[in-house]
Amino acid sequence: MPRLSCWFIRASLAYLVAGFTLGALMLTLKAVVRYDGVGLLMTPHVEFLLIGWTVQVTMGVAFWILPRFEGGTSRGAVGYAWLAFVLLNAGVILAGLGPVLGDAGFIRLAGQVAEAGAAVAFALHAWRRIRRASF
Numbered sequence: 687m688p689r690l691s692c693w694f695i696r697a698s699l700a701y702l703v704a705g706f707t708l709g710a711l712m713l714t715l716k717a718v719v720r721y722d723g724v725g726l727l728m729t730p731h732v733e734f735l736l737i738g739w740t741v742q743v744t745m746g747v748a749f750w751i752l753p754r755f756e757g758g759t760s761r762g763a764v765g766y767a768w769l770a771f772v773l774l775n776a777g778v779i780l781a782g783l784g785p786v787l788g789d790a791g792f793i794r795l796a797g798q799v800a801e802a803g804a805a806v807a808f809a810l811h812a813w814r815r816i817r818r819a820s821f
């Protein structure tokens with residue numbers, strides 16, 4: 687497995703654990719006390735699981751498995767994929783923790799812009815690798 691896939695997949699597993707923990711915490715708080723702070727935990731729960739886990743694990747596996755060039759030795763424009771990794775994780779942290787840090791609006795928006803940038807960067811990397819197999 688390439689090094690970048692290890693980074694993507696390990697980071698996604700960390701978000702899986704964190705996101706499930708927040709979900710379990712919300713469930714417990716809702717069951718045990720009259721808890722109004724669900725909103726504060728909900729944003730990181732959703733960001734961690736939808737983007738940090740599902741999108742990130744997909745990118746990690748896709749980077750590994752999509753068709754390669756030059757007889758299987760090259761994955762093409764790898765810089766875009768690294769950029770996607772950095773932007774995605776910065777985005778999840780900013781968008782997820784924005785409300786916790788007290789500035790829901792600006793920090794969250796910056797995170798979402800970074801997440802969108804990660805999607806564009808990954809698409810730029812992957813586009814040329816999407817092609818029919820030649821047997």
Ligand code: HEM
Nearest residue numbers: 705706708709710711712713716724728731732735736739
């Ligand atoms: C990949 C897995 C998961 C994803 C993508 C996910 C996603 C979401 C989303 C999008 C919401 C917001 C729903 C809304 O806006 O009404 C939510 C809420 C919630 N999730 Fe998850 N979730 C996942 C796993 C879990 C797990 C494992 C738990 C518990 C252990 C959990 C507990 C909760 C709770 C308690 C809420 C708040 C429900 C409410 O009060 O309206 N989630 N989740």
